[in-house]
Amino acid sequence: MDVSWRNKTPPKFGHAMLQYFAFNPAYTNINHGSYGSSPIPVIEACRALDSEAESNPDRWMRFSYLPRLTDVRQRIATLIGAKTDECVMVPNASHGISTVLRNIEWQKEDIIVTFNTTYASVAQTARYLSDVPPHPTMSAMTLEFPVVPATIVAQFRAHLRSLPRGPGQKIVAIIDSIISMPAILLPWKELVQVCKEERVMSLIDAAHSIGQEPNLNLSTAQPDFWVSNCHKWLYAKRSCAVLYVPLRNQHLIKSTFPTAAAYLSPADRTGPNFVEQFEWIATIDFVPYFSVATALDFRQWLGGEEKINTYCRRLARLGGQRVAQILGTAGAVLDPTGDSQMTLNMVNIRVPLSASLPKALVVQKTRTRMMFERNIFAPVFFFQDAWWTRCSAQIWNEISDFEKLGRVLLEVCAEIEHELRADQRRPAKL
Structure with a gap:
């Protein structure tokens, strides 16, 4: 990464921003909310401080x-x-x-x-x-x-x-x-x-x-x-x-x-x-x-807090709607206020899994299959007698990332539902 980033014009938000982050090209990061993601200028500043x-x-x-x-x-x-x-x-x-x-x-x-x-x-x-x-x-x-x-x-x-x-x-x-x-x-x-x-x-x-x-x-x-x-x-x-x-x-x-x-x-x-x-x-x-300090400088270089969050909020709303359409769960919502009162840069989408499935196994299987087999991850969790996923929208994401997540979740949920239902029907060993 060229250390003269401060003198450049930042790219448009979306996939063009990926050049400023260190993600594996095969991985689609749509779970920024869990652990955060440092930009390369921040990583490089930290290396200099370490030295x-x-x-x-x-x-x-x-x-x-x-x-x-x-x-x-x-x-x-x-x-x-x-x-x-x-x-x-x-x-x-x-x-x-x-x-x-x-x-x-x-x-x-x-x-x-x-x-x-x-x-x-x-x-x-x-x-x-x-x-x-x-x-x-x-x-x-x-x-x-x-x-x-x-x-x-x-x-x-x-x-x-x-x-x-x-x-x-x-x-x-x-x-x-x-x-x-x-x-x-x-x-x-x-x-x-x-x-x-x-x-x-x-x-x-x-x-x-x-x-x-x-x-x-x-x-x-x-x-x-x-x-x-x-x-x-x-x-x-x-x-x-x-x-x-x-x-x-x-x-x-x-x-x-x-x-x-x-x-x-x-x-x-x-x-x-x-x-x-x-x-x-x-x-x-x-x-x-x-x-x-460098994180704040980088955010100011990008255009500031309002610009960053305006993009992320809109993408979270539209991306969440698209995932719900793909999963067939568009009618299930936790935020009845719509656009902004209770939903910011993370969005919750209902996931098509039966409430009766063993919770620990569902969490384990969704994590493993999404992360290691599909190179994308969003946490799946059980809340109020139903399964949900939480997606994070960031400046490097586009609507296509949400569509990929929707397709992956549809496949993974069908696989897990079939497997765990088969396990439940299998006679117990004496």
């Missing part, structure tokens, strides 16, 4: 890394509408959420609110905390789709009001901004407002937001805690995330995870040293954090 670090590790670790880290925090803060000293870098969204949850001083009467759609590792963190002393209670709210945003807000308020309340009790609600699977944008800013009105703390799992969701404006939304992956939709190198804690709540984050050398015990603490603790936790690879 600099290894040329003099002492200078890198003792002098060079911190100015770059501060610059990245400043640039991310501007993007998400926050103050620089309200933003720190963490490895991933799950790490950031665990950091927050493990800093809260739980009591037996406290409650952790989750949803039936909460990301698995995050829900398990809440479950772990409820399993160990002092055993705060978990309270899961069930979302059933299709549903409009106003109904979600009303149901959430009703759920919070149904919880037992007592003096000094803490209630923390873990809220997805965009659910992972199914990929649905929740009205999280409105849910944050409900939390404020109901005296509940809000922890926003925004793993998919930065680089995909416009107008984040955290200083206006004012969640109590917010964390988002930069290695997904922002094009940074894995693994990299931003943890936002407003100044008013930084006294609650007493320790990093693991504990940093900058930790201060209560007797020595004259105020929060939130940023200082996250500047050096241990000897880690800072390069993924620094890759945010």
Whole structure:
């Protein structure tokens, strides 16, 4: 790749953009949402940073890394509408959420609110905390789709009001901004407002937001805690995330995870040293954090956030419709709002598989056959008594990629349905 990309005119979005990504030519990437995809300019910038670090590790670790880290925090803060000293870098969204949850001083009467759609590792963190002393209670709210945003807000308020309340009790609600699977944008800013009105703390799992969701404006939304992956939709190198804690709540984050050398015990603490603790936790690879700078430059070179997401949203909508036509499931939807309210750059399509099939085998077989036999992949998952797939639209995709996915899914689903039905009919061995 020519390092002078900054002086070139970017190609049109679609397959012409593939020259700026490192994908195997035989592979059709339509699952960007799971792990992200770094552009070649970001990969090359990371290689240069790696070389600099290894040329003099002492200078890198003792002098060079911190100015770059501060610059990245400043640039991310501007993007998400926050103050620089309200933003720190963490490895991933799950790490950031665990950091927050493990800093809260739980009591037996406290409650952790989750949803039936909460990301698995995050829900398990809440479950772990409820399993160990002092055993705060978990309270899961069930979302059933299709549903409009106003109904979600009303149901959430009703759920919070149904919880037992007592003096000094803490209630923390873990809220997805965009659910992972199914990929649905929740009205999280409105849910944050409900939390404020109901005296509940809000922890926003925004793993998919930065680089995909416009107008984040955290200083206006004012969640109590917010964390988002930069290695997904922002094009940074894995693994990299931003943890936002407003100044008013930084006294609650007493320790990093693991504990940093900058930790201060209560007797020595004259105020929060939130940023200082996250500047050096241990000897880690800072390069993924620094890759945010080149990722942001690359996105600006492409034309900026609005241009990128306008293309991806339109393609997700049209591509999802085309896949559903091919699969014969066009009438099944999870987002009743249509164009934009709850669907961004990822779309959910109903898959023609029987609900009675063994779930683990279906997931295993679809993964293997799509990835290793067809060179294309989109996760197939079971939700609300039906099978679905989640597709990601990106700047290198075109409608033909979605059509390929539809044809592959039609073949793979027919094969798996036939095989597993035959297994179910086969007499059990004595």
